[in-house]
Amino acid sequence: MAIITIIGIGQYGSALACVAAEKGNEIRMAGSPVDDEIVDACRKTGRHPKVDVPYPENVKFYHCRDWEKAVEGADFLIGAVNSFGVDWFLNDILMKLDPSVPVLSAAKGLMEKRDGTLISYPSYWESKLAKAGIKRDIYALGGPGTAEGIINHDHTHVTICGKDNAILKMMKNALQASWYHISLTHDAEGLETAVAIKNAYALGVAIALGRAHRLDKGAEQPHFNSQAAVFYQAAKEMLRVLELEHAELDSALVGIGDLYVTSMGARTRKFGLLLGEGKTCEEAQELLGGITLESLVVVRRLSHAMTVKARQGKVNLSDFPLLQYVMSVLETGKANALPWRRFTYENL
Amino acid sequence: MAIITIIGIGQYGSALACVAAEKGNEIRMAGSPVDDEIVDACRKTGRHPKVDVPYPENVKFYHCRDWEKAVEGADFLIGAVNSFGVDWFLNDILMKLDPSVPVLSAAKGLMEKRDGTLISYPSYWESKLAKAGIKRDIYALGGPGTAEGIINHDHTHVTICGKDNAILKMMKNALQASWYHISLTHDAEGLETAVAIKNAYALGVAIALGRAHRLDKGAEQPHFNSQAAVFYQAAKEMLRVLELEHAELDSALVGIGDLYVTSMGARTRKFGLLLGEGKTCEEAQELLGGITLESLVVVRRLSHAMTVKARQGKVNLSDFPLLQYVMSVLETGKANALPWRRFTYENL
Numbered sequence: 281m282a283i284i285t286i287i288g289i290g291q292y293g294s295a296l297a298c299v300a301a302e303k304g305n306e307i308r309m310a311g312s313p314v315d316d317e318i319v320d321a322c323r324k325t326g327r328h329p330k331v332d333v334p335y336p337e338n339v340k341f342y343h344c345r346d347w348e349k350a351v352e353g354a355d356f357l358i359g360a361v362n363s364f365g366v367d368w369f370l371n372d373i374l375m376k377l378d379p380s381v382p383v384l385s386a387a388k389g390l391m392e393k394r395d396g397t398l399i400s401y402p403s404y405w406e407s408k409l410a411k412a413g414i415k416r417d418i419y420a421l422g423g424p425g426t427a428e429g430i431i432n433h434d435h436t437h438v439t440i441c442g443k444d445n446a447i448l449k450m451m452k453n454a455l456q457a458s459w460y461h462i463s464l465t466h467d468a469e470g471l472e473t474a475v476a477i478k479n480a481y482a483l484g485v486a487i488a489l490g491r492a493h494r495l496d497k498g499a500e501q502p503h504f505n506s507q508a509a510v511f512y513q514a515a516k517e518m519l520r521v522l523e524l525e526h527a528e529l530d531s532a533l534v535g536i537g538d539l540y541v542t543s544m545g546a547r548t549r550k551f552g553l554l555l556g557e558g559k560t561c562e563e564a565q566e567l568l569g570g571i572t573l574e575s576l577v578v579v580r581r582l583s584h585a586m587t588v589k590a591r592q593g594k595v596n597l598s599d600f601p602l603l604q605y606v607m608s609v610l611e612t613g614k615a616n617a618l619p620w621r622r623f624t625y626e627n628l
Numbered sequence: 629m630a631i632i633t634i635i636g637i638g639q640y641g642s643a644l645a646c647v648a649a650e651k652g653n654e655i656r657m658a659g660s661p662v663d664d665e666i667v668d669a670c671r672k673t674g675r676h677p678k679v680d681v682p683y684p685e686n687v688k689f690y691h692c693r694d695w696e697k698a699v700e701g702a703d704f705l706i707g708a709v710n711s712f713g714v715d716w717f718l719n720d721i722l723m724k725l726d727p728s729v730p731v732l733s734a735a736k737g738l739m740e741k742r743d744g745t746l747i748s749y750p751s752y753w754e755s756k757l758a759k760a761g762i763k764r765d766i767y768a769l770g771g772p773g774t775a776e777g778i779i780n781h782d783h784t785h786v787t788i789c790g791k792d793n794a795i796l797k798m799m800k801n802a803l804q805a806s807w808y809h810i811s812l813t814h815d816a817e818g819l820e821t822a823v824a825i826k827n828a829y830a831l832g833v834a835i836a837l838g839r840a841h842r843l844d845k846g847a848e849q850p851h852f853n854s855q856a857a858v859f860y861q862a863a864k865e866m867l868r869v870l871e872l873e874h875a876e877l878d879s880a881l882v883g884i885g886d887l888y889v890t891s892m893g894a895r896t897r898k899f900g901l902l903l904g905e906g907k908t909c910e911e912a913q914e915l916l917g918g919i920t921l922e923s924l925v926v927v928r929r930l931s932h933a934m935t936v937k938a939r940q941g942k943v944n945l946s947d948f949p950l951l952q953y954v955m956s957v958l959e960t961g962k963a964n965a966l967p968w969r970r971f972t973y974e975n976l
Contacts, residue, residue: 424860429850506777516881621809627811
């Protein structure tokens with residue numbers, strides 16, 4: 281059995297804690313600096329305030345200030361921060377962490393380099409650490425899986441990416457459960473890009489559906505045809521982006537599986553529906569309880585990266601009509617007609 | 629404006645009639661030999677018994693015995709028969725039809741050759757006609773689109789495939805509408821295979837969901853994770869089959885878009901849910917009102933075709949665990965545990 285330290289005490293980190301603890305591993309969860317109250321609540325009640333199911337008994341909780349204690353003797357550390365904690369995780373944890381402890385990141389998202397190209401969080405952290413003289417490989421976990429589903433033992437298939445086979449297999453052995461299935465790959469950039477950009481495209485599917493609902497005027501049709509038409513285009517543009525990253529086919533397919541679930545459920549869908557129904561970005565965010573949405577960040581970064589690549593002659597922007605449309609909805613706050621004709625092709 | 633004859637007076641043929649008639653084309657619909665009563669009802673009421681919306685005024689109805697009158701002067705003929713009318717359409721219509729009238733098929737499915745390989749309906753008809761000394765190219769229409777959605781002006785993207793560019797464009801011009809978007813390709817085998825096999829794989833997604841519902845015992849979780857895991861595997865196996873057909877990427881993506889909509893809606897989903905919940909094939913069919921399901925035919929034909937190809941050393945059957953699982957559910961009537969671990973990979 282392993283000792284696993286999880287940094288970040290949100291829903292997704294809690295889901296991983298449940299999986300790993302149910303296998304008998306010793307789990308130590310540490311919050312970020314703003315999580316002290318949640319840590320106290322977890323200690324007191326044995327459950328996360330936003331999760332219905334109690335933690336298994338072999339999960340212990342640490343305040344942020346004690347994170348170094350939480351990591352003593354750990355086999356590996358999981359970073360379960362959201363994209364707004366990326367630099368905190370870098371500066372306060374990774375820069376100070378014992379170099380012999382492997383790190384697995386469960387964050388989904390992409391960073392933008394100064395030249396507009398995209399890099400995954402692991403690559404971003406690795407390069408920042410290297411500049412500080414710290415050589416560290418970061419491992420990452422991606423793939424379709426809501427925290428709620430994992431906690432409720434719904435079958436879930438995720439992929440762990442990274443460099444060293446022995447470490448990949450050690451992480452897989454520690455986390456794999458009868459309902460939690462793990463693939464392994466070296467294709468870190470491909471996988472991380474795929475699971476990040478699917479958020480941008482799922483927003484496209486949801487906006488189209490919200491707009492159709494608005495035009496329905498309450499008739500509540502299922503709009504399967506238009507959803508499928510946007511899904512087709514989303515998959516096509518995702519493959520184009522991933523080809524630029526030389527992604528493995530498996531990574532691209534993981535992204536498309538993730539697109540399916542994100543188009544159907546998740547907050548990104550709710551947000552896109554509201555935009556399509558005529559709400560502005562701000563109104564939609566307010567209606568959803570002021571949540572910060574990673575999909576917004578991804579749309580902007582992806583859109584900018586493609587614009588830069590187009591300037592370099594590497595892509596043709598007209599090959600990304602859905603991305604351009606989603607970006608325009610975010611910019612103007614108006615979900616106008618989709619560019620349906622631009623989704624058609626003539627391979628003659 | 630064009631004169632278009634539609635053979636087959638079901639829902640899908642009616643949807644195409646509505647699109648084409650609203651553009652001002654003259655539409656002549658002829659039923660099959662068993663459709664005389666429906667033809668009479670359409671003439672009397674101006675609407676199809678199973679469709680909520682009336683036909684536009686420029687749609688005329690013909691009994692099967694008068695089909696040759698319906699085709700006089702037509703610019704092209706649409707075959708909107710289901711897979712059970714394939715040989716009737718061949719023998720009673722195509723064998724007798726004026727060779728100068730182009731034919732567009734809207735049927736979805738695949739035929740099996742004696743050696744177990746699959747061919748599309750258009751290729752099947754073309755080869756049978758050639759044997760009878762009749763040289764004819766058949767065009768076909770495929771892609772995600774429920775009849776209901778098309779009739780209700782939901783945006784729909786379909787693809788027409790065939791050999792001659794002028795005929796492809798003539799058909800596109802006649803049918804394209806502000807909500808009905810048409811792509812064109814020469815990749816007939818790829819497109820027809822993609823839109824046929826998606827039925828087999830959508831059944832897999834639905835069986836997994838039905839089984840999960842059964843194990844939930846009424847908890848009614850959404851099971852997004854397990855749906856996405858099966859969707860990933862479905863897309864992967866579909867791409868493998870389509871690679872054998874040298875399908876264009878666009879054709880494969882149309883199939884994946886179609887997989888999305890078929891997994892979410894449509895009869896195939898309802899049927900798969902019942903199987904997953906523990907019903908046998910026969911019970912599920914009875915519960916759905918004795919419907920005949922094209923997906924059953926496709927699963928069996930595809931499964932057999934892959935077995936034949938495996939014997940020839942062209943594929944490895946272990947690369948199709950989801951197809952094998954769906955086939956086993958149909959054969960045994962038992963939706964046992966899915967082979968989740970076989971969906972994982974180690975690209976190391």
